[in-house]
Amino acid sequence: xxxxxxxxxxxxxxxxxxxxxxxxxxxxxxxxxxxxxxxxxxxxxxxxxxxxxxxxxxxxxxxxxxxxxxxxxxxxxxxxxxxxxxxxxxxxxxxxxxxxxxxxxxxxxxxxxxxxxxxxxxxxxxxxxxxxxxxxxxxxxxxxxxxxxxxxxxxxxxxxxxxxx
Numbered sequence: 001x002x003x004x005x006x007x008x009x010x011x012x013x014x015x016x017x018x019x020x021x022x023x024x025x026x027x028x029x030x031x032x033x034x035x036x037x038x039x040x041x042x043x044x045x046x047x048x049x050x051x052x053x054x055x056x057x058x059x060x061x062x063x064x065x066x067x068x069x070x071x072x073x074x075x076x077x078x079x080x081x082x083x084x085x086x087x088x089x090x091x092x093x094x095x096x097x098x099x100x101x102x103x104x105x106x107x108x109x110x111x112x113x114x115x116x117x118x119x120x121x122x123x124x125x126x127x128x129x130x131x132x133x134x135x136x137x138x139x140x141x142x143x144x145x146x147x148x149x150x151x152x153x154x155x156x157x158x159x160x161x162x163x164x165x
Contacts, residue, residue, distance in 0.1 A: 054120075106138060108138065
């Protein structure tokens with residue numbers, strides 16, 4: 001199984017979740033690539049079986065150029081590069097992978113907070129990518145840290161995504 005995990009992280013929390021998902025998925029993947037969105041490929045390899053995409057939730061959705069700029073003013077280490085929203089909009093998909101999953105980090109468990117994972121699913125659909133699994137991981141504040149147990153959940157989710165069905 002070939003797995004690609006692409007993430008956008010502003011405070012490091014989404015990166016930590018992506019790393020744990022990769023650790024779990026890596027146990028059952030033959031080839032696993034984990035990369036920040038700035039380093040993500042512009043097209044998907046035909047051999048790809050599973051694509052996992054993650055980002056933080058900003059103002060109920062995926063980060064935008066203006067929300068990234070706002071995060072920079074508060075000290076976030078945000079590269080001046082496209083995020084997941086822009087990457088998905090320009091991604092070349094010649095042969096969609098068998099499975100696509102999306103995750104996000106967000107402050108709070110309430111539906112009022114919104115979900116970048118759901119926004120990823122909507123954006124992916126425009127590229128003929130249909131998200132079958134989503135997960136939300138909770139941070140205690142804008143800067144984090146993640147709530148207790150979230151990294152363990154991320155590891156388990158990554159492992160479950162790659163388990164034989």
